[in-house]
Amino acid sequence: MAATAIELVIESTNYTRPRDRARELWAFREVVLAFAERNIRVKYKQAVLGILWAVLQPLIFLGIFMVVFGRMGNISGGGTSYPAFALAALVPWFFVQTAVTFGAQALLMDGALLRKVYFPRETPVLGAVLSAGLDFAVGFVLLLVLEPVLGGHLSWNLLMVVPLWLILAVLTTGVSLILGALNVYYRDFRFVLPVVLQLWMFGSPVAYPLSTVHAEWRGAYILLNPAAGVLDGFRRALAEGRLPDLGLLALSTAVSCLVAWFGYWMFKRMEPGFADVV
Amino acid sequence: MSWAIRFEDVSKKYPGAGWGYPSLRGDLSRLGRSVAARLTRRKRDPEDPFALRDVSFDVKEGEAFAIVGPNGAGKTTALKLLTRISFPTRGRIRVRGRIGALIEVGSGIHPELTGRENIWLYGRIMGMSRQEINRRFDEIVEFAELGDVLDRTVKRYSSGMQLRLGFSIASHLDPDIFVVDEALAVGDAGFQAKCVERMMRLVAEGRTLLFVSHNLTAVEAICRRGIFLLNGQIEHDGAIREVLQSYVDWIDARQQERWNSTGAPRGRGLAVERVSFHDAAGAECAAFRTGDTIEIRIAVRPSRPIVQPAFAFGITDGRPGSLIICSMAVDGHVPPVIDRPTVVSCRIHNLPLLPRVYQTWCSVVGDHAYGDLVDWQIVGTFRVMEGPGGADTPAPLSALRTSGVIHVAHAWDVATTGDPDVVTAVEGYSP
Incomplete structure (x- = not known):
């Protein structure tokens, strides 16, 4: 009976060993999926075009890029056409944007639930990042269809999409945890978020090639912006049919993991107060 | 009998009570003020008040326990600490068994989704597995009395229907310890009766129940022991009758005081x-x-x-x-x-x-x-x-277990109407 049941001790700090945290998160995996499923259902329920928006967003930006950068800025796609070149980075970029936007807002959106029900507070954030994954999957299908038409080269290297997406998911989870936790305490971050994302996009090789950055500065650049190495990897795999630059990718992966670890650590430190301020 | 819940000198202070939403600007100005106060050795801002102060009590396994007290006494805070929604400032709480909470049910129900989708999603967020939901789906729908509107979006439901849906999902969880906070204050009379019935059945099954309510009648009917919280401190801890007595005395004294002053x-x-x-x-x-x-x-x-x-x-x-x-x-x-x-x-x-x-x-x-x-x-x-x-005062237990309130003179008669061969023997009973 209860005498043999696991005893739960609730104290002022919620310090638990990392292993127990991992076990708890695993026990709540169903909750992460439920949050993800709910986000997707709610998001597309009222939109007339539904899931098509996942395709339209990058296409609209592709149009803008073609006019602004392709024509006026005279940026070329190297070996491939500019549209094929730009689209291959735009689709993963929109994953970053959607995941971080929803991930950072997740705790506020579910404030009512936070104040009434216990679950590890990172679950709605993870759910938000996961639900952005569906948008990416739809975008990926778009890429498979359009790249050959636009003049890109597809090869078996497109299988690299899976590890590339995983790295991007780790990175966006970390960023979402940091911004999401700050968002609870300081509502000001609501206004900062769109600006940060806009700057991040223009600071990443989405509209322009990574080669714009001088080779000896590339390492430092990726330390600052780990997304850059991954986005370049996507472009090589999906538009140029080449393998990603594994050196840069390894650096991106390391920095992404560091960001995710720091985000999780910070989130867990701030977690006990969430329900009191939300 | 061993305890299922134990509060050990638990205190809770809400950060920045009375400051409203935190903002960067607010934090910076507060920091500035406290530095200035330290420099000039003036008195600093008054301390935040305690929502709960050095509260200790035990809830025994299988017991129906009540927390009563006026608004703002710390009842809901105690439940939030227990359910790990919020954390204590000092002290610790120990819990044995899985907790299921009914705190302001319906807060997780999403208006854009249908009743069916909500049962699936909210149920999982509340901690039910898919198999559990699958098994109890019909039961949940039936309890909520929503059979014909299940596939309509919840925003088209009446508020009573939304409440029934929330309570129904939450009350079909399968915890060892049930925490209920004033879920009965809303909902029509028939549904309220159903909720009380459900709680009584859980208690009868041997679950531990922690019940917070202003409905003293329901508290007295369901619970055996409890505490009376006042200003974040325990005023009385004991058998439910004594606790209610001291609470009712307090209410009366307050009323009298108010009349005297106003x-x-x-x-x-x-x-x-x-x-x-x-x-x-x-x-x-x-x-x-x-x-x-x-x-x-x-x-x-x-x-x-x-x-x-x-x-x-x-x-x-x-x-x-x-x-x-x-x-x-x-x-x-x-x-x-x-x-x-x-x-x-x-x-x-x-x-x-x-x-x-x-x-x-x-x-x-x-x-x-x-x-x-x-x-x-x-x-x-x-x-x-x-x-x-x-002479004809009813025995205590029978009075507690029924919902009637009026006593009338009455008499029982038990008469046999058949041969004794139908029932051969009652085990362990000899006349």
Whole structure:
């Protein structure tokens, strides 16, 4: 009976060993999926075009890029056409944007639930990042269809999409945890978020090639912006049919993991107060 | 029996209480102020108040335990700490077993989704597995009485329907420890009765129940032990009857205090100075037994001569409507005039009420079209205890387990109508 049941001790700090945290998160995996499923259902329920928006967003930006950068800025796609070149980075970029936007807002959106029900507070954030994954999957299908038409080269290297997406998911989870936790305490971050994302996009090789950055500065650049190495990897795999630059990718992966670890650590430190301020 | 929940010197302070939403600007200005205060050695901002202060109590395994107290006493805070929604500032809480909480049910229900989708998603967020939901889906729908609107979006539901959906999902969790916070305050009477029934069944199954409510009748019916919280501290810890007694005493004292300071309840031309309850000997008393004589006294002071004021008393047990009405207007016994301080008393012989807490209502109506002299309102509470009283006083347990409140003289008869061969033997029983 209860005498043999696991005893739960609730104290002022919620310090638990990392292993127990991992076990708890695993026990709540169903909750992460439920949050993800709910986000997707709610998001597309009222939109007339539904899931098509996942395709339209990058296409609209592709149009803008073609006019602004392709024509006026005279940026070329190297070996491939500019549209094929730009689209291959735009689709993963929109994953970053959607995941971080929803991930950072997740705790506020579910404030009512936070104040009434216990679950590890990172679950709605993870759910938000996961639900952005569906948008990416739809975008990926778009890429498979359009790249050959636009003049890109597809090869078996497109299988690299899976590890590339995983790295991007780790990175966006970390960023979402940091911004999401700050968002609870300081509502000001609501206004900062769109600006940060806009700057991040223009600071990443989405509209322009990574080669714009001088080779000896590339390492430092990726330390600052780990997304850059991954986005370049996507472009090589999906538009140029080449393998990603594994050196840069390894650096991106390391920095992404560091960001995710720091985000999780910070989130867990701030977690006990969430329900009191939300 | 071992404990299921143990609070050990638990204190809780809400950060920045009274500061509103935190913002970067607010934090910076507070930091500036505290530095300035330290430099100039002036007094700093007052400390945040405690929502809960050094609270310790045990809930035994399989016990139905209540937390009562006025608004803001810390009841909900205690539950939030227990359910790990919020964390204590000091002290610790130990819990054995899986907790399921019904705190303001329906907060997770999403208006854009259908009832069916909500059961699936909300159920999982509340901690049910897919198999569990699958197994209990029909039960949940049936309990919520939503069969025909299940595939409609929840925003088209009435608020009562949304509430039923929320309660139904949450109450079909399968925890060892059930935490219920005032879930009964809403919902129609039929649904409330169903909820009480469900809680009683859980208790009967041996689950631990922690119940927070202002419905003292429900608390007394369901719980055996409890605490009375006041300003974040335990005022009384013990058997539910004592706890309720001390809470009701506190309410009465507060009421009396308020009347003394503000004068009286709103009366036009007639001020109520004091309402008290007395036993057959005339001594003031707040606890009675079934069959006792109770006298309700109301002391009034008119500011002008009042012609033919008709007094009326009503007794309720918290549910709408009065159980007993004693009205001068109905009885045709109205004093001709009141022009000086007066005590009006109403004596009820052989009180036909079963053990429970009761509220007394009062109104005074004048003969002219001035409207009510004193509006219909609660003027006091008293309590009927179980135990040796009149000859036919009911045994304590039977009174607690039923929902009836009126005691009538009655007799039972058990007569055999067949041969004894139908039932061969009752195990362990020999006549």
